[in-house]
Amino acid sequence: MDEQTTEIKIERIDPAAAGGPLTFAISGEIDLAVADELTEAIEPAASAGSQPLVIDLVGTSFIDSSGIRVLLKAHRLLAEAGEQCALVLAPGSVAERTLELTGVTDAFPTFPSREAAVAELTP
Amino acid sequence: MNVALGAPAHARAIIESSEDAIISKDREALVTSWNPAAERLYGWKAEEVIGRPISVIVPEHLKGEELEILERIAAGERLDHYEAERVRKDGTPVFVSLTVSPINDDAGEVAGAAVIARDITEQRRAQERADRLQRLTASLAREVSLERAANLVLDEAMPALGADAGAVSLLSEDGGTVAMMSRRGYSKQGVEKWQEFPVTADVPVTEAMREDRPVWAGRAADLERYRDLAGADIKLSASAILPLSVENQVLGAIALSFRDEREFNSHERAFLLAASQQAANAVARARLRESERRARDRLAFLAQASEVLASSLDLDTTLRRLARVAVPALADWCAVHLDDGDVIRTAAVAHVDPGKARLAEELAESFPARHDESGGVAQVIRTGEAQLITHVTDEMLAAGARGEEHLRVLREMDFCSAIIVPLVAGGGTRGAVTLVTSESEVRFGSEDLRFAGELARHAGFAVENAERFSQQRNAAITLQRALLPARIPSIPGTEFAVRYLPAGLDAEAGGDWYDVIDLGDGTAVISIGDVAGTGIAAASVMGRLRTAIRAYALEGHPPDGVIGRLHGLMGDFEDDQMATIFYLRIDPTTGFAEYTRAGHPPALVREPDGTVRELAGAGAPPVGILRELDLKTATTTVVPGSLLLLYTDGLIERRSERLDLGLEQLKATLAEAPAETVPCIDFLVRRMAPQADVDDVALLVARVKGAQADGPA
Numbered sequence: 001m002d003e004q005t006t007e008i009k010i011e012r013i014d015p016a017a018a019g020g021p022l023t024f025a026i027s028g029e030i031d032l033a034v035a036d037e038l039t040e041a042i043e044p045a046a047s048a049g050s051q052p053l054v055i056d057l058v059g060t061s062f063i064d065s066s067g068i069r070v071l072l073k074a075h076r077l078l079a080e081a082g083e084q085c086a087l088v089l090a091p092g093s094v095a096e097r098t099l100e101l102t103g104v105t106d107a108f109p110t111f112p113s114r115e116a117a118v119a120e121l122t123p
Numbered sequence: 124m125n126v127a128l129g130a131p132a133h134a135r136a137i138i139e140s141s142e143d144a145i146i147s148k149d150r151e152a153l154v155t156s157w158n159p160a161a162e163r164l165y166g167w168k169a170e171e172v173i174g175r176p177i178s179v180i181v182p183e184h185l186k187g188e189e190l191e192i193l194e195r196i197a198a199g200e201r202l203d204h205y206e207a208e209r210v211r212k213d214g215t216p217v218f219v220s221l222t223v224s225p226i227n228d229d230a231g232e233v234a235g236a237a238v239i240a241r242d243i244t245e246q247r248r249a250q251e252r253a254d255r256l257q258r259l260t261a262s263l264a265r266e267v268s269l270e271r272a273a274n275l276v277l278d279e280a281m282p283a284l285g286a287d288a289g290a291v292s293l294l295s296e297d298g299g300t301v302a303m304m305s306r307r308g309y310s311k312q313g314v315e316k317w318q319e320f321p322v323t324a325d326v327p328v329t330e331a332m333r334e335d336r337p338v339w340a341g342r343a344a345d346l347e348r349y350r351d352l353a354g355a356d357i358k359l360s361a362s363a364i365l366p367l368s369v370e371n372q373v374l375g376a377i378a379l380s381f382r383d384e385r386e387f388n389s390h391e392r393a394f395l396l397a398a399s400q401q402a403a404n405a406v407a408r409a410r411l412r413e414s415e416r417r418a419r420d421r422l423a424f425l426a427q428a429s430e431v432l433a434s435s436l437d438l439d440t441t442l443r444r445l446a447r448v449a450v451p452a453l454a455d456w457c458a459v460h461l462d463d464g465d466v467i468r469t470a471a472v473a474h475v476d477p478g479k480a481r482l483a484e485e486l487a488e489s490f491p492a493r494h495d496e497s498g499g500v501a502q503v504i505r506t507g508e509a510q511l512i513t514h515v516t517d518e519m520l521a522a523g524a525r526g527e528e529h530l531r532v533l534r535e536m537d538f539c540s541a542i543i544v545p546l547v548a549g550g551g552t553r554g555a556v557t558l559v560t561s562e563s564e565v566r567f568g569s570e571d572l573r574f575a576g577e578l579a580r581h582a583g584f585a586v587e588n589a590e591r592f593s594q595q596r597n598a599a600i601t602l603q604r605a606l607l608p609a610r611i612p613s614i615p616g617t618e619f620a621v622r623y624l625p626a627g628l629d630a631e632a633g634g635d636w637y638d639v640i641d642l643g644d645g646t647a648v649i650s651i652g653d654v655a656g657t658g659i660a661a662a663s664v665m666g667r668l669r670t671a672i673r674a675y676a677l678e679g680h681p682p683d684g685v686i687g688r689l690h691g692l693m694g695d696f697e698d699d700q701m702a703t704i705f706y707l708r709i710d711p712t713t714g715f716a717e718y719t720r721a722g723h724p725p726a727l728v729r730e731p732d733g734t735v736r737e738l739a740g741a742g743a744p745p746v747g748i749l750r751e752l753d754l755k756t757a758t759t760t761v762v763p764g765s766l767l768l769l770y771t772d773g774l775i776e777r778r779s780e781r782l783d784l785g786l787e788q789l790k791a792t793l794a795e796a797p798a799e800t801v802p803c804i805d806f807l808v809r810r811m812a813p814q815a816d817v818d819d820v821a822l823l824v825a826r827v828k829g830a831q832a833d834g835p836a
Contacts, residue, residue: 064776065655065745068722069701072748079750097783102703102722102772103742107749 008034009059010041020122021052021086023114027059030067038070046074049081052121056088056114060095068104075107084109086117144219144240147226148177152193155235164219164242166212177238182210196225196236206243218247245390252394255279259398263405266412269293272405273305276377280398281307284391286379288359290314291367292328293375293406297569300513301329304375319514325350331364331376337396338364342384361385365395367403374406414570421574424452428578432585436592439470441585445556446473449578453571454558456483456536459546459582460492460500461554467492467500470554475562482535490529498523500543500555507552509544511572515559537561542572544579548586556582595659600625602659603634603819606666612641616711616763618826620800622808626773626819633819634661634702635771636669640676645710648676651769651823652704652723655745664700668693672706682706682719683754686746690721690754693747701747705769707738711827714761719754721746724772724786727793731764735790766803767825768793773818774811800824 008028015022022045030038046053053074057063071087078085086109089096099105111117138145144161148154154177157169165172165180172179181189185208192202202223209217219240228234259279263272273291281289288308292301302319322329326349327338340346343360361381367374377399387395431444442459449457450473459471469487474480492500503510512519515538524530539560546554556579560567604623611619621637634654641647650672654665671692675685686706693700703722709715718726718738722745725737740757761767768789775785792810796803804824 065653065701065703065722065772068745069655069699069748072701072744073699076748076750100742101724101783101786103720103744104722106742106753107744 008037010038012041015051015122016118017122019051021054021084021118023054023056023118025056025059025114027061029062030060030070031062031064032066035066035070038067039073042070042074043077046077046085049078049083052084052086053078054086054088054114054117054121056117057095057099058088058090058093058114060093063095063098065102068099068102071099071104072107084121086111086121088112088114088117141239144238144242146177146238146240147235148238149235150197150233152177152189161240164211164217164240165209180209180211182208182216192223193236196223197233199225199233201225209240216244217242218244249390252283252390255283256394256397256401260401263401267405267409269406269409269413270304272402272409275405276398276402277305277307280377280379280395283394283398284363284379284387285381286363287382288380290317290378291375291402292317292378293367294322294332294373295513295568298322301332301375302514302566309380318516320351326352327362327364328376328378331366332373335366335368335371335373337366337392337399338362339387339392340364341386363387363395365399367399367406369403369407372407374403374410377402417570420452424448425577425581427452429581432581436589438586438589438593441589442582443471443473445578445582445585446471449473449556449558451475451563453575453578454542455479455561455563456557456559458483458487458500458557458559459554460504460557461546462504462552467494467504467554479536479561482532486532486536490525490532496523500557503543503545503555504552507545507547509572509576510542511567511569512541513566513568515539515541539564540567542567542575544572544575546579546583546586548583549590553583553586598659603662603665606662606669607636607821608638611639612647614639614641614647614711615645616828617647617709618800618828620804620824622804622820622822624773624808624820624822633657633773634665635773635819635821636665637769637821637823638669638672639823639825640673642676642679642708645712646708647711648672648706648708649767649769649823649825650676650704650706651726651771651821652702653771653773653819653821655701655703664702667696668702668704672704676708681756682708682717683741683756686719686721687752687754690746690749690752694750699748701745703745703772705738707767707769709761709767709825709827714763714765714827715758716761717756717758719743719756721752721754724770724775726770727768727790728759728761729766729768729793729796731762733794735794737786737790761827763827765827766793766796766798766800767827768807768822769825770822771818771820773820774807774822776818798826800826 008026008030011025013023013025024042026038055071055074075085088111089099091112111120138158141158141160144164145158146154146161147156153174154172157172162168178186178189202221205221205223207219207221209219211217220243222239224237225233226235226237259275262275267275276291277289290306290309291304293304294301299322300319301322303314303317306314322332327340331338340362346352346362359380359382361384363379365377367376428448431448432441434444435441446457446459455475457473458469461468461470469491472480472483472487474483494501520533521530524533542558544556545552546556556575558575607623611621619639623635626633634656637651639647639649652668654661654668668689671689672685675688680688686704705720705723705726707716707718707726719741721743725739727735727737729735738759741755743752743754746752775789777785789811792807796806804822807822
């Protein structure tokens with residue numbers, strides 16, 4: 001098997017309104033090769049627990065168990081701080097179907113668009 | 124009459140004793156007088172030539188020029204030091220400087236001409252040699268290759284001395300062998316054995332090199348004393364050999380050969396010494412450039428090679444990349460052989476020419492290296508000693524060939540030079556790296572041998588790493604296997620088949636499992652799962668989880684109770700570990716089943732009528748990591764005669780493809796599968812597994828026979 005080069009783009013969008021959620025928009029393929037990068041981006045914000053988190057996976061074309069682990073970890077850290085973590089999933093996308101099949105969507109509030117998620121998580 | 128018309132006695136005496144040829148001719152250009160010097164110069168006696176046209180000494184291509192001279196003389200003009208080519212009675216050319224004066228008759232009319240001719244042949248030759256030397260110096264001053272330098276010196280030196288054959292040979296850098304660089308005029312069979320020979324051979328060329336002085340062999344007898352010349356090229360009877368040396372270091376020699384015996388006069392010797400000095404300087408410069416270029420290439424190559432060798436942990440991939448990177452940087456052809464015990468396996472072949480690459484592969488397939496061969500790769504593997512063959516001769520090919528066809532392919536490969544170095548790994552010789560030149564006609568030297576050894580050492584480390592990795596991987600797979608149930612318990616009314624498929628070569632073993640537990644109350648638990656991560660760590664977590672599931676199952680908890688307890692246990696003991704599980708408890712007599720799903724894709728049921736459905740209820744995220752897991756239990760009835768399929772996601776996961784497409788494909792495949800468990804699972808593996816080589820796969824097929832199957836079979 002030849003080397004696969006996996007690249008993701010992680011965009012951080014600070015809350016527009018006070019008390020609103022911090023958003024991370026992730027595009028590309030999430031696998032073991034980029035899991036650490038993703039963890040480094042999301043975990044500090046999740047463990048601070050000072051605001052809700054929206055993880056936007058609309059641009060995510062693939063996600064495997066190492067990506068799922070990062071999502072679950074963020075969920076746990078925020079839950080410990082009493083904050084929510086929501087997912088944005090494009091309906092019918094690979095990411096949505098994968099997370100549904102693996103039961104991950106059962107643990108998160110999910111939204112079809114970032115705007116809907118942000119509106120829901122803004123007090 | 125032998126003197127000029129009507130000359131007085133004293134003038135006659137002067138003419139008779141003159142060193143210059145003095146000739147007179149009449150208006151019709153007939154010779155009227157011819158002195159003894161003219162006889163010596165042209166070879167014609169006075170009595171042979173007087174009364175004949177002067178044109179007997181004019182070469183054919185200059186007849187027109189002679190007519191022009193006559194016209195100018197007839198007009199009363201006088202020619203001073205006119206240089207012209209004339210021809211002797213024996214046909215050889217002679218260069219003369221002519222002074223031609225009109226002879227007037229009493230009436231003052233031009234009655235003829237007096238010609239004084241001086242032989243300037245030697246002067247001409249000296250001039251020609253000076254011109255040639257200058258031309259040679261100028262062309263060698265430019266940046267030229269070794270071969271071009273050799274050709275240039277032959278271009279000028281051979282005609283300057285009228286040589287019939289010539290060659291430039293170079294001494295190898297270790298001073299042991301002489302290789303012919305360029306040659307002219309020698310017969311093909313005459314030079315074949317002199318393409319390359321040891322410096323110890325007793326021939327004039329090696330004598331000139333060994334003693335760093337010219338050898339002037341003007342007579343055939345001079346050549347007889349060289350023992351190794353016997354039968355060489357008998358047509359040549361004189362030779363001049365000049366060493367090419369710079370600051371007392373001999374680089375090679377120029378040899379000129381002549382069909383006839385001859386003297387080498389001081390002018391000729393001086394010319395050849397000067398020409399050979401120029402050539403020696405050019406050779407030294409070309410060698411320096413060559414070695415600088417090679418050093419540069421090698422640094423770049425080693426940097427590239429170490430990168431390439433570190434880029435894969437798969438042995439064959441590593442060796443294939445090694446061969447590809449060696450061509451054309453080091454050789455036109457590279458082959459890597461591994462000693463696999465009984466056979467010597469060709470692990471990689473690369474050739475600069477794609478057509479030849481196929482030929483090289485054909486050669487490796489049809490005539491693989493064998494342990495029982497005396498030379499070549501087998502010998503290097505046996506002895507662990509490197510081999511350098513500076514020049515591969517046809518005799519070597521014939522000696523090594525295993526028959527006509529083998530010899531034909533070997534010849535077609537057009538070998539020039541070869542190096543075979545042992546591939547040492549883990550303290551033993553594991554194989555050999557062969558480098559061959561053909562098209563480029565590069566001759567390997569001792570420096571190349573050292574470098575190839577260096578490269579082979581790098582490759583040896585890569586082989587060790589790949590093998591260590593492969594052992595680790597095997598250890599992980601072994602552990603994985605050990606942690607899976609050694610056998611599936613027999614449970615009345617059910618039949619099971621299980622498979623565990625390790626991932627492709629580049630991936631590590633993972634933490635997939637399957638398990639069947641007899642609860643002792645007529646019901647059975649089937650679990651399948653996948654611990655995230657790879658290697659020994661994931662495999663050992665898998666072992667602990669499987670044991671815990673077994674314990675909780677035997678306590679009699681419902682599925683969500685078992686997995687919920689497992690999740691709690693993981694929170695305590697398995698920091699940040701995550702696993703997906705499908706857990707199902709079934710009563711085979713009724714087909715009633717309860718199940719729960721944590722992060723795991725649905726199990727499949729094939730009904731007796733062939734329809735396939737998903738057990739997609741009771742979904743929850745994977746166990747581990749989350750603080751709380753909201754698990755559920757779903758129920759279903761698996762009617763007797765159904766097939767139940769549990770699997771891990773490696774079977775359906777495709778990169779950049781929706782997981783449910785893989786699931787749909789699996790459902791379609793299961794619909795077509797045979798009804799018996801073992802043929803069914805083999806069918807699924809055959810159809811689904813080839814696409815799933817990046818992840819481990821565990822799968823389990825259960826056939827529920829129902830109560831009626833418990834009767835006599």
